[in-house]
Amino acid sequence: MxxxxxxxxxxxxxxxxxALRSGTxxxxxxxxxxxxxxxxxxxxxxxxxxxxxxxxxxxxxxxxxxxxxxxxxxxxxxxxxxxxxxxxxxxxxxxxxxxxxxxxxxxxxxxxxxxxxxxxxxxxxxxxxxxxxxxxxxxxxxxxxxxxAEGDLAWLFYTSGTTGRPKGVILTHRNLRMMATTYALDVDAVLPQDHSLYAAPMSHGAGLYNFQFVRAGACHVIPESRGFDPAEIRALGEKLGDLVFFAAPTMVKRLVSHALQAGYGGEGIRTIIYGGGPMYAADLDEALRVLGPKFAQIYGQGESPMTITAMSRTLVAADDHPNAASRRASVGIAQSCVEVRVVDAQMQEVATGEVGEVVVKGDTVMAGYWRNPEATAAAIVEGWLKTGDLGRLDADGFLTLTDRSKDVIISGGTNIYPREVEEALLTHPQVFEASVIGHPHPEWGEEVVAFIVLTGEGLATAELDDWCKTQIASFKKPRRYVFVPELPKNSYGKVLKTSLREQLAEGRPAGAGEGRE
The missing domain is CATH 3.40.50.12780 (ANL, N-terminal domain)
Structure with a gap:
């Protein structure tokens, strides 16, 4: 269909x-x-x-x-x-x-x-x-x-790993129909009076969420700013009512900050679905206190769009369960269209509470990568999608993510892949080696930090900025540069990014010279 x-x-x-509004x-x-x-x-x-x-x-x-x-x-x-x-x-x-x-x-x-x-x-x-x-x-x-046909391509979503070029994720009509159908079962109700707001890019999860609202006959609202502006969202909520929208945790943080300054209590907002990055417990607690029980959470990937686990508004706001705090820190339970397991390197399930790789299987899992059978075979094993994320399941089925096995940086809800930034930096004639990592940032979630080994001296960070602008999108540029005499490596020559993260966390970058904040 x-x-x-x-x-x-x-x-x-x-x-x-x-059906469609530009602002009001x-x-x-x-x-x-x-x-x-x-x-x-x-x-x-x-x-x-x-x-x-x-x-x-x-x-x-x-x-x-x-x-x-x-x-x-x-x-x-x-x-x-x-x-x-x-x-x-x-x-x-x-x-x-x-x-x-x-x-x-x-x-x-x-x-x-x-x-x-x-x-x-x-x-x-x-x-x-x-x-x-x-x-x-x-x-x-x-x-x-x-x-x-059910298996015909509908949406070709390009994602990237930490190596190589972007990969095209094949999402079929069936994949997207099941994604939209399960939303009402696991995430939130879909009501004809809803105003589905697109404050995040429609090329990603926010756009994927259009289908269920079209089916229900709800209204789609594109802000006049065409992006995320807390004051504009407040005004639209107060004018239109029943706003429902997807937001990265950093967006939620900005909205809460605005609400505190403006004395706004979330009037006109019905549901905010957050995902795409880690939501820190303190930030979620403050969001619930300031805006009320309006938050639902989803965890997914392009390869299983928006549909691995979820927590409804009721589960997010619940505080009467003995495990309420740990549940709120989790990414919820498996959505109704999929099975979720945590496995070891041999794809065997680990014990409850043990950390392993998260894998998912179901009708929303992609048909494969566009014209890339090798990558498809590596990602889907016996029908199970290997997410590359590490986590653990508790006895009640709540999944808590503990780390990312991939080094993707999530800044402002947008994925930035270190390999792309490193390759751009390494094309500069004065850059001998480069290693890029994410570092916690109070507003954006993470910022891009580049450790640079030069062939000589005298390279200004402004010149590196200008160089990056000619190679990659501006939002991927490092916000900080740390110039070091050498990069820490293991016996196989692999850069130890864990060591770089530790150095930043302890405020002791291994080398003189640090670029802009």
């Missing part, structure tokens, strides 16, 4: 319900949302040759047209390739090339330079004049979405 059928059906049964301004009702997505799909098909199985990339900030285009691509049987708008065009271009996308939609239609995109791919403006004309004067009569 094509997921676009949910929009088609809602457009028929709730035609006058508010109504952009489209559900009848208009469905008609616009169908018309855009017909235009993509007729003018750009997009048909069943084709990939279409979206490289743009949040906007109402984002959802219209997403459903337009699904409508004609295509697959969307949402790309983090913060990426450098060269990085986005690599993803577009790997996905063999026929089309990329950007805010202006002029983001990429000549040679940045493959010959078969064209860039057009999302919501541009051509698209507006297609919506105003459709080329054909309205028709339902194209039928697709």
């Amino acid at each position: 094509n997921l676009a059928n949910w929009l088609h059906q809602t457009g028929l049964v709730r035609p006058d319900a508010s 301004r109504l952009h489209a009702t559900y009848a208009q949302f469905a008609l616009r997505s169908w018309a855009i799909g017909a235009w993509l098909e007729g003018q750009h040759g997009i048909c069943k199985g084709d990939r279409v990339a979206i490289f743009a900030r949040n906007c109402p047209e984002y959802l219209e285009v997403l459903y337009a691509v699904l409508w004609v049987g295509g697959a969307v390739v949402p790309i983090n708008h913060k990426l450098h065009p060269l990085e986005a271009g690599w993803i577009i090339t790997n996905a063999e996308a026929k089309l990329v939609l950007t805010e202006t239609g002029g983001i990429f330079k000549a040679g940045d995109l493959p010959d078969h791919c064209r860039e057009i403006a999302i919501g541009g004049a051509d698209m507006a004309r297609a919506v105003a004067a459709p080329s054909e009569a309205y028709r339902p979405p194209v039928p697709v």
Whole structure:
């Protein structure tokens, strides 16, 4: 079944319900949302040759047209390739090339330079004049979405490991339907009066959460800032009511800080789903005290989107259980669509309370990595997805994460992969060695710190900043540089990042010279 059928059906049964808002301004009702997505799909098909199985990339900030285009691509049987708008065009271009996308939609239609995109791919403006004309004067009569198979590709999500290039996660129509269905069972109710707010990038988890709200006929709200602004969220909550949104823990912290300064008690917010990084116990306790029992938690990965474990608002806020504190510090229990185990290196389950690797199995687990059978075989063993995260299960099934076996840095809710930053630094002629780690930061969760061994002397941190800007997205740049005479290594020559973390924690970086804060 094509997921676009949910929009088609809602457009028929709730035609006058508010569907898309830019701030408080109504952009489209559900009848208009469905008609616009169908018309855009017909235009993509007729003018750009997009048909069943084709990939279409979206490289743009949040906007109402984002959802219209997403459903337009699904409508004609295509697959969307949402790309983090913060990426450098060269990085986005690599993803577009790997996905063999026929089309990329950007805010202006002029983001990429000549040679940045493959010959078969064209860039057009999302919501541009051509698209507006297609919506105003459709080329054909309205028709339902194209039928697709359960296992057909719907969403190609690019993630990265600590080594190599990004990998395309194949998410099928069945994967996403099961993700959306289980949300109401395990995370939170989905109500027609909800206002689903997109304060986090729609290219990631926030965007994935659109499907259940479309099915329920709830309203989708894109802030006028097109991002996360605590004052704006407060105003929208007070004006619209029943706000539901996904937020990284650092966003929650910023919202709580604003609430304390403004004397705001969370009025108009129904549910905040947090995930994507560690939520510290003290921060969660303060959030509950300031904003009330509005918080639900999810733990997932791109490879099993938003669907490994969860804690409902009731479980997060509960304080009448003997293990209430440890439960609140956990990431919850297995969601209803999956099985979760903790295993040793031989994939054997460890005893309750013992630490091992978290593995997950179920209908939301990806079909595999796009055209990468070796990576797929390494990640999925006998149907079990190896998450790379370490944790332990208690007797009641609550999972507590203890560490990440991968060295991914989570800053402001966004994943930053050290290998990418290291490779960018190592292309500088004066950088001999580089090792990048995450270090706790009070606002962003973690900050990027680069330990640098130079070939000589006299390299300024500003020059390294400028160099990084030409290689990678700005948000990935190190916030601090520590110049050292050598990097600590084991007998095999592997850099001991644990030692680097200890040095930072103790305030004794192994070498003279430290860059900006």
